[in-house]
Amino acid sequence: DAGVIQSPRHEVTEMGQEVTLRCKPISGHNSLFWYRQTMMRGLELLIYFNNNVPIDDSGMPEDRFSAKMPNASFSTLKIQPSEPRDSAVYFCASSSGQVSYNEQFFGPGTRLTVL
Amino acid sequence: DAKTTQPTSMDCAEGRAANLPCNHSTISGNEYVYWYRQIHSQGPQYIIHGLKNNETNEMASLIITEDRKSSTLILPHATLRDTAVYYCIVRVAEDYKLSFGAGTTVTVRA
Numbered sequence: 153d154a155g156v157i158q159s160p161r162h163e164v165t166e167m168g169q170e171v172t173l174r175c176k177p178i179s180g181h182n183s184l185f186w187y188r189q190t191m192m193r194g195l196e197l198l199i200y201f202n203n204n205v206p207i208d209d210s211g212m213p214e215d216r217f218s219a220k221m222p223n224a225s226f227s228t229l230k231i232q233p234s235e236p237r238d239s240a241v242y243f244c245a246s247s248s249g250q251v252s253y254n255e256q257f258f259g260p261g262t263r264l265t266v267l
Numbered sequence: 268d269a270k271t272t273q274p275t276s277m278d279c280a281e282g283r284a285a286n287l288p289c290n291h292s293t294i295s296g297n298e299y300v301y302w303y304r305q306i307h308s309q310g311p312q313y314i315i316h317g318l319k320n321n322e323t324n325e326m327a328s329l330i331i332t333e334d335r336k337s338s339t340l341i342l343p344h345a346t347l348r349d350t351a352v353y354y355c356i357v358r359v360a361e362d363y364k365l366s367f368g369a370g371t372t373v374t375v376r377a
Contacts, residue, residue: 194369207363245311
């Protein structure tokens with residue numbers, strides 16, 4: 153099992169550019185989560201998908217952030233335009249079943265630096 | 268509003284048991300206790316969870332007090348690879364959110 157796959161692992165971009173982060177959840181998992189981690193704010197949930205449908209996007213910081221899940225095996229998190237304060241590590245996680253206390257499996261993260 | 272309180276950091280010796288405390292004095296009857304850890308530069312990793320009874324798996328044991336106001340995660344034989352930030356989280360089964368606090372930074376020393 154390859155686990156949750158994220159790409160790219162590192163991204164350096166300039167302010168104002170569009171950034172797209174990608175995630176492939178574990179096969180068979182029907183829940184997908186995007187988190188952001190910074191030193192100041194720790195780990196924060198950005199958005200939660202269940203069966204490819206966004207259920208809770210209350211953690212998405214502002215309209216510059218958007219997330220999609222076109223199918224069960226792929227999700228994207230897009231930032232347009234990017235700002236230096238978006239610099240963080242972004243994690244994707246997936247879990248199985250309808251029962252939410254199932255464990256979440258995290259990917260290795262994407263370290264984003266916006267100059 | 269933090270639901271759990273953990274020490275900021277702790278050291279332990281390689282090969283010895285590491286006992287990580289967590290206070291959750293306001294826990295509700297239907298809330299579970301979860302433990303995750305995050306090794307440097309990696310994503311968080313699930314360790315164990317429990318409701319009332321003590322639990323054990325291949326990674327650790329979870330001891331929950333009878334009043335459920337506190338718990339202890341036990342790593343039976345700590346290794347250098349167990350150096351990580353350990354997060355204690357409480358949530359109801361229906362809640363998909365994992366609210367990570369600051370956790371305990373555990374350093375295992377040779």
